[in-house]
Amino acid sequence: VPETQIILGVTGATGVIYAVRLLEALKQIDGIVTHLVLSSWGRKTIGIETNYDIGAVERLADHTYEVGDLGAAISSGSYKTDGMVILPCSMKTLGAIAGGYEDNLIARAAGVMLKEGRKLVLCPRETPLSAIHLENMLKLARLGVRIVPPVPAFYNNPQSVEDIIRSHIMKVLDQFGIPYNDGKRWQGA
Numbered sequence: 001v002p003e004t005q006i007i008l009g010v011t012g013a014t015g016v017i018y019a020v021r022l023l024e025a026l027k028q029i030d031g032i033v034t035h036l037v038l039s040s041w042g043r044k045t046i047g048i049e050t051n052y053d054i055g056a057v058e059r060l061a062d063h064t065y066e067v068g069d070l071g072a073a074i075s076s077g078s079y080k081t082d083g084m085v086i087l088p089c090s091m092k093t094l095g096a097i098a099g100g101y102e103d104n105l106i107a108r109a110a111g112v113m114l115k116e117g118r119k120l121v122l123c124p125r126e127t128p129l130s131a132i133h134l135e136n137m138l139k140l141a142r143l144g145v146r147i148v149p150p151v152p153a154f155y156n157n158p159q160s161v162e163d164i165i166r167s168h169i170m171k172v173l174d175q176f177g178i179p180y181n182d183g184k185r186w187q188g189a
């Protein structure tokens with residue numbers, strides 16, 4: 001069975017715990033190889049919002065890269081990967097991708113997904129959203145990017161923040177067809 005190579009970009013939007021939970025989930029699934037890039041504000045936000053140390057988060061991934069390392073393997077389309085998730089995705093990184101401004105490894109790897117026709121899943125997080133944010137999302141959605149904001153659902157009766165996180169992880173993994181049994185699905189009323 002060929003392995004599935006997934007890049008995870010983590011930026012400095014609130015909700016970095018989602019990325020930690022996604023890495024934990026992917027680690028449990030056979031045949032998935034993870035490539036992690038934390039932006040500088042992604043790192044700082046992990047410190048602000050969670051009790052995880054950066055090393056522990058990085059050890060959840062199979063490969064990690066510095067955000068400034070534009071010479072990394074995943075910076076090139078010739079390096080085979082299956083897709084990329086940016087969770088959470090800041091408005092700055094969203095804007096960089098929509099504008100083709102590939103000056104760090106997260107925006108560059110996302111640009112590679114676009115140019116190579118590979119799967120790109122963005123989980124943009126901001127509120128309220130300005131017209132610039134919305135235009136950037138619309139532009140990318142029209143190019144086939146999956147826009148999957150971490151917006152809680154209540155139809156599945158979440159009992160905890162962890163339940164809310166799990167249902168978002170399910171939504172993200174659904175985009176790749178990766179099986180995940182820890183999220184609650186609507187079964188009809």
Ligand SMILES: Cc1cc2nc3c(=O)[nH]c(=O)nc-3n(C[C@H](O)[C@H](O)[C@H](O)COP(=O)(O)O)c2cc1C
Pocket residue numbers: 010011012013014039040041042045048089090091092093125126127
């Ligand atoms: C604690 C914290 C929370 C933030 N939350 C958001 C957010 O939800 N959305 C957003 O677009 N920016 C947010 N920001 C601002 C970004 O971190 C900032 O725009 C940064 O330049 C993003 O860079 P990056 O995309 O390279 O990580 C937040 C910053 C901090 C420190």
